Amino acid sequence: MKPETNASPDAKPNPEPKPIVLNAMFDANLNARSDEPETEEQSHKKKVFAIDFETYYGNELNIDSHGLYHYLRDYNSSIYLVGVFSAKEDGNFAYVGKPEAMDWKILDGHTLCAHNARFDRACFERLQELGIVPAELRVNWVCTADMVSALGYGRSLKAAVEGVFGISISKDIRTDMKDRTWQDAVSLGIAEELGRYCLKDAWYCYHLYAKLSSLWSDKERKLSEMTRDMCDYGVYVDQKLLAEGKQKLLRVIDEAMGKIPWVEDGDPVLSPKLLKKECNKYGIPAPVSLAQFSDDCTAWEEEYGDKYPWVGAMRDYRKANTLYKKLITMENRIRPDGTFSYGLKYFGAHTGRWSGDAGFNIQNLPRVPMFGVDLRKMIVPRPGHTFIISDLGQIEQRVLSWLAGDNNMMEELEKGISVYEAHARATMGYTDSEPLKHANPDLYRLAKARVLGLGYGAGANVFVRIAKILAGLDISLLQAKRIVNEFRASNRLITKLWAKLELAFNINKGKPCFTLPLPSGRSIYYRNLAMTPKGMSAEVQGKRYTFFGGKLAENLTSATARDVLGEILLNLDAAGYRVVMHIHDEVVVEVPTEKVDTALKDVQRIMTTTPTWLEGLPLTAETTTSTFYTK
DNA sequence: TCGTAAGGCGCC
DNA sequence: AAAGGGCGCCTTACGA
Secondary structure (H helix, E strand, C coil), rough: CCCCCCCCCCCCCCCCCCCCCCCCCCCCCCCCCCCCCCCCCHHHHCCCEEEEEEEECCCCCCCCHHHHHHHHHCCCCCEEEEEEEEECCCCCEEEEECHHHHCCCHHHHCEEECHHHHHHHHHHHHHCCCCCCCCCCCCEEEEHHHHHHHHHCCHHHHHHHHHHEEEEEEHHHHCCCCCCCCCCCHHHHHHHHHHHHHHHHHHHHHHHHHHHHHHHHHHHHHHHHHHHHHHHEEEEHHHHHHHHHHHHHHHHHHHHHHHCHHHHHHHCCCCHHHHHHHHHCCCCCCCCCCCCHHHHHHHHHHCCCCCCHHHHHHHHHHHHHHHHHHHHHHHHHHHCCCEEECCEEEECCCCCEEEECEEEEEEHHHCCEEEEEECHHHHEECCCCEEEEEEEECCCHHHHHHCCCHHHHHHHHHHCCCCHHHHHHHCCCCCCCCHHHHCCHHHHHHHHHHHHHCCCCCCCHHHHHHHHHCCCCCCCCHHHHHHHHHHHHHCHHHHHEEEEEEEEEEEEHCCEEEEEEECCCCCEEEEEEEEECCEEEECCCCCHHHECHHHHHHHHHHHHHHHHHHHHHHHHCCCCCCCECEEEEEEEEEEEEEHHHHHHHHHHHHHHCCCCCHCCCCCCCCEEEECCCCC
């Protein structure tokens, strides 16, 4: 096996793996090696192994339903297969078979790659608990799913292998294993194929790492590792509050269902079809949309809402049910120590932002109580600990101004003036010495809506909508048109940034990859640029989207703001702080209560330390202590 | 019976 | 010429 020499992420595909001869009696011991058997000395030289576990899953037992911890400890859990692969010029190592028969000691002290390492690490540690993997073994985990995501490829192994090597792989056998045990596979005669599949996944994982690892920076690897650790560590839960919340929501759900006539027949509560039918019955029109911000729906509610409470009840049901399901998920995942772990994808978005995962998304928990139920309050520090919660002030708006080269804005920020006020002073004719927020609240809100809404190219129609959501403003379409034009005319630095990005993007038409450099040194990769009827398009994360100047400016801004948070997370970790959650511009740090005073100052200092690569951008943060998660 | 698309809604 | 963006999870509807 030749080591990869071409480090470009867009080089030509690797050859297919050599077929590895598997023992026909899979069940007994599938210890298959290709080429020559290894000597003791050779095996010590190895540094990188790839590993892939196969486990039982089905409708009743899966990670979404149980969470990773309980998934691996359920009565029906089974880690039935492991594939391990490593390549060297002088011979490969390959094993696939029962975990019990693997020679685990050879991995000690080495790097272990896995595609979704959080899962494989959890399997590995579970096997250590069970005494199958030696408890004293230490390995250094690397996640290739995180790595390929960071380099702009699709996250799944299938998508990554396709994007990186141009090879299409089938996941059919894994799909076939749903609701099936290892014994089932043996009976069905597909055990050997399953083994080959398992080992081949490890093989692909190994080669993804070999090919791309040099492009993935140490900082990013560390962030990937910290994300894994943070999710496994989890958060403590106030179980009493949780139980009360469930009861309250059940009452709301019950009441809402009582107001919806078709529910009596056991029909779907939220069915738009049945709503329409019911409206027909009473000779009234049905709302076109049921969305809460839809004008049509608001009008319907005003006219018919009192007499026909169905729409309101459907809305209540939907909200209460969603929240209820979140509580159930939390409850199901609570571990014996009172904590629950959650999923968070490092580099879930193509800009690099983290995103939620596996059935419970910590990034979209309701900010305020719903129906008297405050989910955030149920997330609490471990006994003897306190939360320090800190969020960055207007990070994206600040970053956008910095990227646009708005030095005047930087000077204003340095004086402690907010982005919104500085914007009003620079481009909306505000000149008083008084702070704008108090002197003219209406102008301040408009400034806020402009800064939040218009920096990425929104047109008048969109501005009408988002001005309401972002700043609570009611604006006519005519007003919006004037505001949009005026904004673009007086914020040339921003419109120039759009144009610059669009030009750079267009120049790369037909090229395999447009690499957009970020101030941090990281890049965003847009692949296979092409012209479509909808405009210029490119692939990110293995999917095709259209792009234009404003959208690219948003990507660039979002990615840079994400890197600011990444830098902060690294600094908090280096200072010994335990981050238990982070949400785009916000961190929740758990500290021993007796250390809370120094920690508060430390966290505030770290949050407002500008990265060296973003020199000149003043950061602000709001940092508080709390006995529960809140915002 | 399954997977997926679409509408709705939660967050930054 | 014009175009906010980025996510995930709930349910229902629909088609293979």
